[in-house]
Structures are given as structure tokens and as C-alpha cells.
Amino acid sequence: MQLQDLPTGHEFPPESLIITETEAAAYAAAVGDTSAQPADRVPSMAVVAAGLSRFIKHLGLADGTVEVVHASQEVSFNRPITPGENLEIRATLKSNAERRESRFATVEMLFIDESGKVVASASSLVLVNTT
Amino acid sequence: MTIRPGDMLDSVDRTVTQAQVEAYADAAGDHNPIHLDAAFAAKTPFGKRIAHGMLTLAMVSEMLTSAYPNNWASGGRLKVRFRSPVFLGETIHVTGEVKKVTASDGVRSVEIAVGVKKDDGEDVITGQAFVQLD
Numbered sequence A: 001m002q003l004q005d006l007p008t009g010h011e012f013p014p015e016s017l018i019i020t021e022t023e024a025a026a027y028a029a030a031v032g033d034t035s036a037q038p039a040d041r042v043p044s045m046a047v048v049a050a051g052l053s054r055f056i057k058h059l060g061l062a063d064g065t066v067e068v069v070h071a072s073q074e075v076s077f078n079r080p081i082t083p084g085e086n087l088e089i090r091a092t093l094k095s096n097a098e099r100r101e102s103r104f105a106t107v108e109m110l111f112i113d114e115s116g117k118v119v120a121s122a123s124s125l126v127l128v129n130t131t
Numbered sequence B: 001m002t003i004r005p006g007d008m009l010d011s012v013d014r015t016v017t018q019a020q021v022e023a024y025a026d027a028a029g030d031h032n033p034i035h036l037d038a039a040f041a042a043k044t045p046f047g048k049r050i051a052h053g054m055l056t057l058a059m060v061s062e063m064l065t066s067a068y069p070n071n072w073a074s075g076g077r078l079k080v081r082f083r084s085p086v087f088l089g090e091t092i093h094v095t096g097e098v099k100k101v102t103a104s105d106g107v108r109s110v111e112i113a114v115g116v117k118k119d120d121g122e123d124v125i126t127g128q129a130f131v132q133l134d
Helices: A021-031 A044-058 B018-028 B038-042 B053-067
Strands: A015-018 A067-077 A086-099 A102-112 A118-129 B012-015 B076-082 B091-104 B107-118 B123-132
Touching: A015 A044, A021 A044, A021 B018, A021 B053, A044 A067, A044 A086, A044 A102, A044 A118, A044 B018, A044 B053, A067 B053, A086 A118, B012 B053, B018 B053, B053 B076, B053 B091, B053 B107, B053 B123, B091 B123
Parallel strands: none
Antiparallel strands: A015 A086, A067 A118, A067 B076, A086 A102, A102 A118, B012 B091, B076 B123, B091 B107, B107 B123
16 A cells, blocks of 8 residues: 555555553553553553554554654544453545655544544654655 | 633643654654654754654643543543644743633533744644543
């Protein structure tokens, strides 16, 4: 799957995302958040970070062959996420255009719980150097 | 507690280290070489490794979680731009200032200007957060 071949509006196959207590604790330690309580709740931004990493990888942008820069980010959180909770990520390519030797792509992600409710959402704009 | 425009949130000040970036790459699953591979990063316009934008943004979320322990995770929104990269060894300062407190249909919301700056004042992140208080 190559980013330049995907049309705006492309919907990625849904993905399962489970962040365990161990993973939540590792995330909190890595970012230096000593006030986090990873046994009770996943740090809010960990969910978005995990989702974004996956789609960067799926788009072939994490293999060192291209330069990728994160330009902007929007997030919203509807409720805390419990470690071990099973979420589904539904992602859509909201924009994908090339300008001045850079590709600008926006990926929107919805994080949905087992009852079908959106618990968090995110929109990420990345710039890919195409030279 | 009364929340007023001009109130400052408790800041987060942190020096970003190579070990932290490597630990973050593993924790978040983001092993982009611009963060981890000095030789690769040297060929980019940045010239050296940079921290993940989402690592810096995690510190903004940490500040908002500390200020609004329940409300940030249950009705918080954030919109930011990444203005400049953070290089390994740089110290950053995360701040938040209450800009507006509004009420609609019995729900109070607060708008916060969030920012991340380097020691020299260079902007790393600028943006707004919105938190429902009730």
C-alpha cells in the first residue's frame, strides 16, 4: 500500500487495538509521566500514538526510505480507556495531495469500543518529502 | 474552585534524552529512523535526530490530565501545530493558560492556549485545548 496511490476518502481495513497494563506503564515511563495510573487507565495520548504509528507503518512511511514530519494533530477523548480493553480503529485518508515536492496527507482515526461507541478520535497531518 | 481567564496550569518541564526517545519508540511502536538513526537523520533538513512529535504532545496531555484529572479524558479536545523539532538533549517547557470559560445548556467549558517552547523561547507546539468541566 503506497500513500501516493491512495485516493482521498480511502478507508483502511479496521484494526484491533488493545493496550495492556504493561504497555500503558511502558508508555507512561517513556514520556516521563510519573502521575499516570496505568493500572487503572491508559494515558489518553497513548491510544492516539499507537494508532498513528500503525498507519504510518501501513503506508510504508516508517522504513527509512522517506522523510516524514508530523505537522499537526487534533484529538478528542470521550472517556478513559481501561488497560486490556478491546478497541477497533477505523481510519480514513481525509486528504492526500502533493505540493512543492512534499506530500500532505491527513489520516482521521476513530477509536471504537465493543459497544460501538467512539471513545476517542484523532486527525493527523503528516508531510512526506517526495524528493 | 473558580477558573478564570489568565489562570496558568502547572507547567511540565523536561529534557528530552536519547534514552527517552528510544523508550518511546518501543512503547508507541514508532521506529521511524528520523528519531533513531543518526546517519539517516543527518541526511534530512534537520541534520540530526529529533524527538517524536507525539512524545512532546504526550507532555501536553500530561499537563491537561494533571489540571483536569477526570474531565480531560472524558470530554477533552486538543488541536495543535508542530512548529519546530525537538533535538535530543533539549529542554522543553509545556504551558497552558486559560483563555475562556463558557457555559452552554448548563455545561461549563474551558478553552486553554497550550504551548511548548524551548529554553530560547522557540515555539515547538502551539494550539488550543477545550475541556468540559461539568
